[in-house]
Amino acid sequence: MQICTGCNTSNLNTAVRCEKCGGELIPVVPQETLPMSRPATHQEMVEVMGQIQAQHIGLATVFSFLIPGLGQIFKGELGKGVIIMIAMVVGLILVGAFTADLPGGRWIVAIAYFIAWIFNIVDARS
Ligand SMILES: [Zn+2]
DSSP states (O other), X not given: OEEETTTOOEEOTTOSSOTTXXXXXXXXXXXXGSTTTSOOOHHHHHHHHHHHHHHHHHHHHHHHHHSTTHHHHHTTOHHHHHHHHHHHHHHHXXXXXXXXXXXXXXXXXXXXXXXXXXXXXXXXHO
């Protein structure tokens, strides 16, 4: 189909000039050939999904970095995230209580906490 630039009348593809006013004709691009309206190819879907996934992993990492367990909750693993949150606090208190009198007790707590914190971030990224 072609559209007249003068009066917007639809004309046949075979028409050279507008049948109504004799104006210039421009071809109408069918909807399905427009880049935005055609269905995405598999490759494009994979790319978009990959980008979204990368953003999600990045956010999950930041959340778990700030608050252990938050990245897991962000990923939809609510139970796991809550358990990690509680375990990090309770674990820290328990380890602290049992190691406070030991020589280097504070280091044990610090190292144990650091290892658990790293595991939490690695888990949030998985
Ligand atoms: Zn016309």
